[in-house]
Amino acid sequence: MVKKRWGVYVHIPFCRKKCFYCDFPSYAGREGDREEYTRALCREIRSQGSSYRLRWGDPATIYIGGGTPTSLPPQCMKDILDALSETFPPAKGREFTVECNPGTVDEAYFQILREGAVNRLSFGVQSFDDRLLQAIGRIHTAGEAAAAVRMARKAGFDNLSLDLMYGLPGQTMADLERSVQQALELAPQHLSIYGLQVEEHTVFWDRRERGELNLPDDEEAERMYDYMTSVLPAHGYARYEISNFARPGFASRHNLAYWQDVPYLGLGAAAHSYLDGRRWESEADLSRYMDQAKRGIRPIHPEEEMTDAVAMEEFCFLALRTAAGISRRRFAEKFGQELDRVYEGAIREMVRKGLLADKGDSVYLTELGMKFGNLVFEAFLLT
Structure with a gap:
């Protein structure tokens, strides 16, 4: 185990x-x-x-x-x-x-x-x-x-x-x-x-x-x-x-x-799961969920596999919601690429506007960035 x-x-x-x-x-x-x-x-x-x-x-x-x-x-x-x-x-x-x-x-x-x-x-x-x-x-x-x-x-x-x-x-x-x-x-x-x-x-x-x-x-x-x-x-x-x-x-x-990109198991109708790098949603319709469970059928619907670009976007959006922000080390461990190689322009521009702070391992929202987070998230779109 x-x-x-x-x-x-x-x-x-x-x-x-x-x-x-x-x-x-x-x-x-x-x-x-x-x-x-x-x-x-x-x-x-x-x-x-x-x-x-x-x-x-x-x-x-x-x-x-x-x-x-x-x-x-x-x-x-x-x-x-x-x-x-x-x-x-x-x-x-x-x-x-x-x-x-x-x-x-x-x-x-x-x-x-x-x-x-x-x-x-x-x-x-x-x-x-x-x-x-x-x-x-x-x-x-x-x-x-x-x-x-x-x-x-x-x-x-x-x-x-x-x-x-x-x-x-x-x-x-x-x-x-x-x-x-x-x-x-x-x-x-x-x-x-x-x-x-x-x-x-x-x-x-x-x-x-x-x-x-x-x-x-x-x-x-x-x-x-x-x-x-x-x-x-x-x-x-x-x-x-x-x-x-x-x-x-x-x-x-x-x-x-x-x-922080930690895996979780969702149980019950409409619950979402993120495990083994995959995402799925349990059957949202209450009657179908109960019927399938009664018949021993696992009531889930796999979601489309994410491209690397979408996975990077999601990782950054979620991390930026927190005060700690994006960890360069964790980004590199997960994607095998340096954060600055992918997002150097976006980081530089958002820092210039006072919406991001860049210190050591972390890139995180400033107080102003917390207020206008959608502007930062938009800058981190790759697709």
Whole structure:
């Protein structure tokens, strides 16, 4: 067995209600499928997980995301955690995250997570303003979010992350400042802050097409961005990725692995995997996924193999999202070519514009580059 650094992602495609901005593969109103899906997922965990553990050893991280994992009935969650514990015995130092919606958890649910070796929770709070929460389709209130975080601490969790959003319909700077201050009062170890992106096939997309979406203008959205990127470091949260801030030692190791080209196994409908240099997606259609799993068919769709040029682009895009940036050494090890031989012109131009810094082994985004990252990513396109 060759031990290798790798991670496991488990997808739970259920929600009580689809948020108005969400284009993730998830379903509301399919509660009747949760037990069958759990059985199919547990079969996949045991079969595929065991195979890769035999080859590579124990995964460094496990992450259960969605959808809303905690919208599962407690027994379904317990069955999944049991299957994971049997397949990947709890290991010292492993980061094991579960995403939580504050409107779907209570003390008993937290106890199930604790007993299942989960040691990190990520709360999708988005805002501490009830008016805004209702406007974006969330099912919880600000009070429920704060209560859930306190309840999690009481249950013994000491690694908590909160998601917040800016650029929401009708949101003002004052609204955002109040939400950030309330988040800081809860003292999470980690904060993820995302600007609203209006995606196709969402309620917000349709509303914008009809001229019914009242978004902050570009200047206001930029002020919101500037506020967060200054206030969070001032409160001890280091920015380690474009949208993520953490206290020392609490950066998300699972998400960092994605950006650092670390292999991962995706389990569940619509989950993506990146292993042995190949990428594939599990069957996204819930009914087909469950049917194929029941018949012993591995429900995956291989993705097209990447050319060297596309692989280089992706490697650079992902690495540049992090504060550490691109490692020249790792680029050369992976591709057998020097970074500067491929990207000398792009690096020189972006450094000249103040968007990139170039020091020793690393090429990384400056603070200005973090704000205008798309300009840098465009410069790193080869195809």
